[in-house]
Structure formats: C-alpha cells, structure tokens
Amino acid sequence: MRITIARTAGFCWGVRRTVNKVLETTADAKAPVATLGPVIHNPQVIAKFESQGVKVYERVEDVPDDTTLIIRTHGAVVPQQALAKERKLDVIDGTCPYVKFPQVMAQRLSRDGYHLIIVGDANHAEIKGVASYAEGPYTILRTGAEIPALPGVKKVAVISQTTNDSTYFKKVVGEASLRFREVRALNTICYDTGERQTEVRELCEKVEVLIVVGGKMSANTRHLAEIGAEFLPHERVHHVERSDELDVSWFHGFREIGISAGASTPDDVIDDVARAIAAFAPDGAAERRFHSPSFEPTHANR
Structure with a gap:
C-alpha cells in the first residue's frame, strides 16, 4: 500500500496565525480568555483550548467583564464588534487577512451603489460577517443556486466566500455579465x-x-x-x-x-x-x- x-x-497561514494568537494570549493571560465563536472549525483544537481554560461564546452579550476576547478566524458581524468596543472588552482580532478583504470590499462596493452578490453559505460565520459590512442591498447566493430575479438592479458586484470553489464563482460572474448592465467581480477566494x-x-x-x-x-x-x-x-x-x-x-x-x-x-x-x-x-x-x-x-x- x-x-x-x-x-x-x-x-493554512491564516489559521496558524489565529491559533498562535490564542496560544500567545493564554500564555501571558492575566484575565480570562475567550473566543467569539469557535476560533477555527476543528473539534480537537477547540477541545485543547477549552482544556486550557479558553471559553467559547457565541454572543458578546454573554462574555463576562474583564475578559480578553479573541475574534475567530472567520471574523465577526459588525454589531457584535461594536458591542465589544462599547463594553471596553480587551479584543484581539484573529480574523484571517484573506477574510478581511471581502469584508472591506463589501463595505466599499455597497457604498459605491452596487447591489452586492455574495457567493457562499448564508449560515457560515464568514459570510454573516462579510454581509454585515454591506451598507446597501445584497444577495447571498449559495453554491449551485441561480441568481434570483433582481428587478430594477442595473449594476452588481460579485464577491465570494474565501473557501469557495473557483469554478462556481466563474459561473456566477459569467451569468451576471449577461443579465446586468454593469458587473464588477472581485476574486476573494483565498x-x-x-x-x-x-x-x-x-x-x-x-x-x-x-x-x-x-x-x-x-x-x-x-x-x-x-x-x-x-x-x-x-x-x-x-x-x-x-x-x-x-x-x-x-x-x-x-x-x-x-x-x-x-x-x-x-x-x-x-x-x-x-x-x-x-x-x-x-x-x-x-x-x-x-x-x-x-x-x-x-x-x-x-
């Protein structure tokens, strides 16, 4: 055999970067350490961190005061980040830089008047975070789905979940180019x-x-x-x-x-x-x- x-x-580089942030933070911790959602999607790693006292919270509202809060690799929604700042929690941003890119572009493109098409899983933490940066209308398109009717929309921008299959992303961009007057596509796949x-x-x-x-x-x-x-x-x-x-x-x-x-x-x-x-x-x-x-x-x- x-x-x-x-x-x-x-x-990958982004995951290793975030895992190292957790390890460095717990090594020097003078206060409780927690993550906003599972820091990565791996049960063994999460179990190891929990055994070291790192708690996982899904909502900032549930995080105790004086806690060092690490944002997961996939990022977090804007309102939760704002609440953490309002509560003056010590926040360490573990968002992968490759995830930061679609977040920034979602905000910028929506400000420029584009209807945003986000190709990805609406239930995934990354996509929830990216969508929360949009300041205008957006559509989340799951893999394999057709672009829905968007009456009155003339210009769209297409971005993708960082872990998507590039083949499907290309298909969506091609379909959009035939349906809308103006299409801007940014390849945000890692x-x-x-x-x-x-x-x-x-x-x-x-x-x-x-x-x-x-x-x-x-x-x-x-x-x-x-x-x-x-x-x-x-x-x-x-x-x-x-x-x-x-x-x-x-x-x-x-x-x-x-x-x-x-x-x-x-x-x-x-x-x-x-x-x-x-x-x-x-x-x-x-x-x-x-x-x-x-x-x-x-x-x-x-």
Whole structure:
C-alpha cells in the first residue's frame, strides 16, 4: 500500500496565525480568555483550548467583564464588534487577512451603489460577517443556486466566500455579465483554498481512495471531499475528523491511497490518520510520501 499525503494538507497561514494568537494570549493571560465563536472549525483544537481554560461564546452579550476576547478566524458581524468596543472588552482580532478583504470590499462596493452578490453559505460565520459590512442591498447566493430575479438592479458586484470553489464563482460572474448592465467581480477566494482544490484534483488522478481529514463543520474541508467525489466514485471518498472513524473495508483491494486535509486540521491529526491507514496494509507496511502539486507554493503555505 502506498499513502500519498497532499503537500498542502494541514493548517493554512491564516489559521496558524489565529491559533498562535490564542496560544500567545493564554500564555501571558492575566484575565480570562475567550473566543467569539469557535476560533477555527476543528473539534480537537477547540477541545485543547477549552482544556486550557479558553471559553467559547457565541454572543458578546454573554462574555463576562474583564475578559480578553479573541475574534475567530472567520471574523465577526459588525454589531457584535461594536458591542465589544462599547463594553471596553480587551479584543484581539484573529480574523484571517484573506477574510478581511471581502469584508472591506463589501463595505466599499455597497457604498459605491452596487447591489452586492455574495457567493457562499448564508449560515457560515464568514459570510454573516462579510454581509454585515454591506451598507446597501445584497444577495447571498449559495453554491449551485441561480441568481434570483433582481428587478430594477442595473449594476452588481460579485464577491465570494474565501473557501469557495473557483469554478462556481466563474459561473456566477459569467451569468451576471449577461443579465446586468454593469458587473464588477472581485476574486476573494483565498489562494490557499485554490491550491488545495487544485492539488486534490491532481491527487485523484493518481490514487484509488481519497481520505479528507478535518472538521465536519469546516466548509473548505467539505469542498475538498466534494471535489474528490467528482473524480473518484463516491464510495471511495471519505471525510473523517479522526483516525477512529476509519473503516478497514474502505481500503480492501486498493493500493494507492490519498490523504488531503482542510486548512484547520492540525498536522498531528493528519499523521495519526496516515499511521492508522498504514496499519491496515495487508503486509503490515506501507510507503508514505508527499504529493508534489504542479503549482508553485505561495507565501500562504510555505
């Protein structure tokens, strides 16, 4: 059995930056530390922080006074940030800079009179935050949906959730260009996301089974599994959070196994999954190697 691990698997630059902020804050904490929502979408990391006394609150209203509050990687809605400032809480902004970009553009484009089309999941923390920056009308368009009728709208601006599939974003932009007089499109998809998706496509050409490791609530991880299922039979693509979710039957008769992982998946969790798969090898041994994608790595994953 040969196990090929995606080189882009594991923490992206933005997640690592926010996790480090939490670690640095707790190390020097003189007051309680909390996060506004789960700081990243990974249950193991959240459990580790909670064991160190870091509490998770969904609303600023529930945060005790004199608490150091860290804003999650996905950002926060404007009213909650304003309330934290009003309460004079010590706030550390852990929002990923790649998420800051669509936030800023949502505000700027809506001020310029564009009807904003935000491509993404309306229930996702990132999109809730981005939409809260809009100062005019906006439409949130879930992946796969058609642009709704927008009577009277002549100019639109299209932005995207940072973890979206670029293929669908292009489709929305193309459709918008045929329907509206003026269209402004800004590609707000994170470079790291695009590279992971490209590598999964390439990896699926070389393996027989794909294991995607990461939180079930992680949008970018789910997208990796969805892309894998476009290239491999659905029953050969499995999304797991931990090694104990693996089933030996998934690997019967297959030699080439691929592993990818979401941007919020710790390296030790990926390693644990790889070791568990290797233990399933008939001869008790498995070769492990890293996949070398065709693209050049950017600063986001060096």
